[in-house]
Amino acid sequence: MPEHLAYAEKAANARTPRVGSQVRRVSGAARPGTLAPMPDVMVADNPSRLRYEVHVGGELAGFAAYSRHADIITILHTEIEPKFEHHGLAGRLAHYALDDIRRRGLKVIPTCPFFAQFIREHDEYADLVIGTAP
Numbered sequence: 001m002p003e004h005l006a007y008a009e010k011a012a013n014a015r016t017p018r019v020g021s022q023v024r025r026v027s028g029a030a031r032p033g034t035l036a037p038m039p040d041v042m043v044a045d046n047p048s049r050l051r052y053e054v055h056v057g058g059e060l061a062g063f064a065a066y067s068r069h070a071d072i073i074t075i076l077h078t079e080i081e082p083k084f085e086h087h088g089l090a091g092r093l094a095h096y097a098l099d100d101i102r103r104r105g106l107k108v109i110p111t112c113p114f115f116a117q118f119i120r121e122h123d124e125y126a127d128l129v130i131g132t133a134p
Helices: 089-103 113-121 123-128
Strands: 004-007 022-026 041-046 051-056 059-069 072-080 107-110
Touching: 041 089, 051 089, 059 089, 072 089, 072 113, 089 107, 089 113, 089 123, 107 113, 107 123, 113 123
Parallel strands: 072 107
Antiparallel strands: 004 022, 022 041, 041 051, 051 059, 059 072
């Protein structure tokens, strides 16, 4: 599936500011194992709200909340709105967040059970982990 990276300018929607944030847009068919294709999907860091967000057709579909201390990001909680569940959006969100953390030279503590499991299943991200949930 083709994926394109773009840099967003200030969003028109004040709820989701994206000044200078890197944004991944994915159009077309859903990834294997999902129920149905999703329309335009956009994933971005929203640092003013301390979370990574996934939007579908301009609507907030989910987020991964985090805290940041120096060069460490702790992923606290991931949530996908019920009407967007079972379309692989949490996985897209996790891939984007972890790729962004790597790009920025940061490390991660995955206290969120979903992110912890995702990293266990995708060992290409294991080198980012410096701690685990208690």
